[in-house]
Amino acid sequence: xxxxxxxxxxxxxxxxxxxxxxxxxxxxxxxxxxxxxxxxxxxxxxxxxxxxxxxxxxxxxxxxxxxxxxxxxxxxxxxxxxxxxxxxx
Numbered sequence: 001x002x003x004x005x006x007x008x009x010x011x012x013x014x015x016x017x018x019x020x021x022x023x024x025x026x027x028x029x030x031x032x033x034x035x036x037x038x039x040x041x042x043x044x045x046x047x048x049x050x051x052x053x054x055x056x057x058x059x060x061x062x063x064x065x066x067x068x069x070x071x072x073x074x075x076x077x078x079x080x081x082x083x084x085x086x087x088x089x
Contacts, residue, residue: 027057027064037074 054073057064
């Protein structure tokens with residue numbers, strides 16, 4: 001059985017301000033997000049085309065998702081019951 005390699009990109013951005021702060025972002029590719037949240041890659045692609053969450057970054061022809069944006073998306077999916085539409089105030 002062949003084991004699939006998993007790559008996580010770490011990008012460091014310097015935030016321009018007094019006493020420059022290094023901010024680390026963990027970026028995932030669409031396959032990693034697909035595996036993590038159990039949606040097909042095709043579903044993620046359709047959601048991007050429709051402008052739906054989760055937010056994504058496009059670097060050239062490559063698509064990445066910030067781990068925090070994926071978690072924010074999952075947080076919006078939490079429901080209390082089957083009749084909960086998620087329209088909480």
